[in-house]
Amino acid sequence: MSERILNVKIGKPPEYHLERASRMMESLERGEQPEPYHAIGFDDMSQFLSIFTPRCWKALAILRESGPMTLAELARRVRRDDKNVRRDVERLIEWQTVVKDEQGRLIAPYSEIVVDVCLPQRQAA
Numbered sequence: 001m002s003e004r005i006l007n008v009k010i011g012k013p014p015e016y017h018l019e020r021a022s023r024m025m026e027s028l029e030r031g032e033q034p035e036p037y038h039a040i041g042f043d044d045m046s047q048f049l050s051i052f053t054p055r056c057w058k059a060l061a062i063l064r065e066s067g068p069m070t071l072a073e074l075a076r077r078v079r080r081d082d083k084n085v086r087r088d089v090e091r092l093i094e095w096q097t098v099v100k101d102e103q104g105r106l107i108a109p110y111s112e113i114v115v116d117v118c119l120p121q122r123q124a125a
Contacts, residue, residue, distance in 0.1 A: 006097065006110040007039040010048050011118035017041055038110070040095055045117065051095055055080070056088050060097060063108035068101050 009016070020037075027034045042048040055078070062077050063069065069077075075085040089106060092098040099109050 003111045004036070004038060004109055005112045005114060007037065008048070008113060008115045009039060009041040009118070010045055010116065011043070011120070012041055012116075038096075048115075051091055053088070056092055059085065059088060060092070060108050060113075063098065063106055064111070068103075068105035068107050070105055074106060 017039075020039075024034055024037070042051075059074060059078055062074065066077070071086055071089060072082060074089070075082045078085060089098055093100075097108065097110065097113070099107050101107055
């Protein structure tokens, strides 16, 4: 599988993402072919952790190591009930960290997930 990196930004203001998108559009308008950049953002750590639970990380790791598999096979490998794994997988699909191939098997499309946490800035007195 080719190398694809997902950049997870936590606590970055919306302006950061808009500026990045603007630079990408300007590059395209100049006829340049920018490097693909895959990113998702969360307001804070609690929002991130509500999606990327330890069980979800385990499922992602197994999918990445083992390749495409059915939901039933993933549930068997993580030793959890299909219903609970389905709920986690649906959440990961919403956040584009799991996709389905042509046969409907689950895939972890990213070779790396880089998590960037922006700490709150000190407020002016």
